[in-house]
Amino acid sequence: MVRTGDRVFQSLATGSGAFVVALIAAIGLFLLIRAVPSLQVNQVSFLFSREWDTSDIDNLSFGILDLAWITVASSLVALAIAMPLSAAVALYLTQYAPAALARPFAYVVDLLAAVPSVVYGLWGVYVLAPVLNPVASWINANLGWIPIFGDGNAPADSGANVFTAGIVLAVMILPIITGVTREVFQRTPSAQIEGAQALGATRWEVIRTTVWPFGRNGFVGGSMLGLGRALGETVALAVILSGASAPPEYSIFDVGATFASKIALSAAEFNHNLQVGAYIAAGLVLFVITFVVNALARWIESRSGKGEE
């Protein structure tokens, strides 16, 4: 016997589930529909041009090469800092922290994620950047022969550059990577750990031989999640990196705009559908990239905890 109430409620629940699926499809579809007309009248190569000029609707020219560089560079700087740090913090929380304090300590790290990104942006520009200036100048002076540490389109000690942005992003993605990694490390089978201990392994050797091989996939998955977050971060970067004049020189001392910050800062230009379409096209690229990165992250994560096999 199927009651009416049951049928209604079940349809509601199933409908909500289907709605979520439709929602993601709608996001991709709407962005695509709005981007295509602008892409059709684009005067330059969308993927390979460094130009971005949407002021003249009859002569729209927009390419994403520079946006892609700033986005990727700042995210990679963030990953390079956050990945080792997160792994070490997760190991500390699961293997070293006193049992009574492990939970509160983990909570403190999670609190980093509660700070709004606009606040991180302010802190980055007003407080952190001046402190980093001597470091940036030193790197630029002594390692400048490596292209990415060479002169950017702004002085190395101007504070607001990809280097500062990357460090701020690292702080922002640290709780995500640490959270995922910590959970996987915690699931290391205690038989393996005790086995290693019984063989006389030191704590470090226990980590190297059991915890790390077991949790490595989870760590990589968590880092990908962090990367997805860093690629899409908007306001912190809009605050830190705004004020670019010259095109970037492909150094970490560049100033510029990421996909996300470019869109956010250009809202005043949203007057004509064709103009908006250019930004929507950039947003679509960002959507596709973060979709792929997140999907990959979940896939790697789902294989985590299986160790070597």
Next chain:
Amino acid sequence: MRTDSPDVERLATPPAFQQLGFGRKLKNNSATVVFTAAFGLAVIPLLWVLYTLLERGLAPLLTPTWFTNSFNGLLPTDFGGGVYHALVGTLQQAAVCALVCVPLGVMVGVYLVEYGRDSRLAKTATFMVDILSGLPSIVAGLFIYALWITTFGLDRSGFAVALALVLLMLPVVVRVTETMLLIVPDELREASYALGVPKWKTIVKIVLPTALSGILTGIMLGLARIMGETAPLLILVGYSSAINFNLFQGEQASLPLTIFMERSTGTAAGEARMWGAALTLVLLIMLINLLATLLSKVFAVKTK
């Protein structure tokens, strides 16, 4: 002929692993130092940010007009005023977002646990919720822009912002509902069925109330998260330093937008207002987090 080796008769020497070589000891100790230091390093930014906010934001926050006035009519160089207009916007937008998001998110969670289980739609929906939780907030804003403003031809408004925030809060609510429903013991459901209670009534009257504390906590945490979002605001609503209670019309301030806009004044007064608004926002988020913890204690299921 003896087959056993002579050292069987000797007393066992202490096993090798009892004597830690210098190299292994050094490695182990340095690892301990490195991991402990990493935790210390990770906590520094949090304390540093909080210190900065208190140092620079406390003075404006403590002025008598801070929670009762707006910034309306102030010149960029005028000190004073308050964030009442921004609080109105932040709370209204968050409330409307929750109004749409909570029933929808809870129903998706109910579907995943009570109806879908291992069906293909449920698996797809779970995947899509994962993708949604990684959706950049600016893309959420752009989507609402493309839908609400370009396609429907409506104006920028606080309501459009609330819609974009729904996309960002939805995965949090779904995930927490799913997790909480999964730990409701099946015996509860079976007992209810045995009494002849229909499935939907079992879910509404037995399963959901049992999971209520966890779901409420998740909703609060989701709210705290979206209140700090700034990116969708920049493209979906204009900033006004005056009080506007109308979500559907006109420019409407909110705390994150106020922070962003006061920064662009470039004056000492604007900077003071900016830090004051930033401290207010973080305090609000901390308050909601605290409330979430309290709620989960008050409503906690009494096991046995």
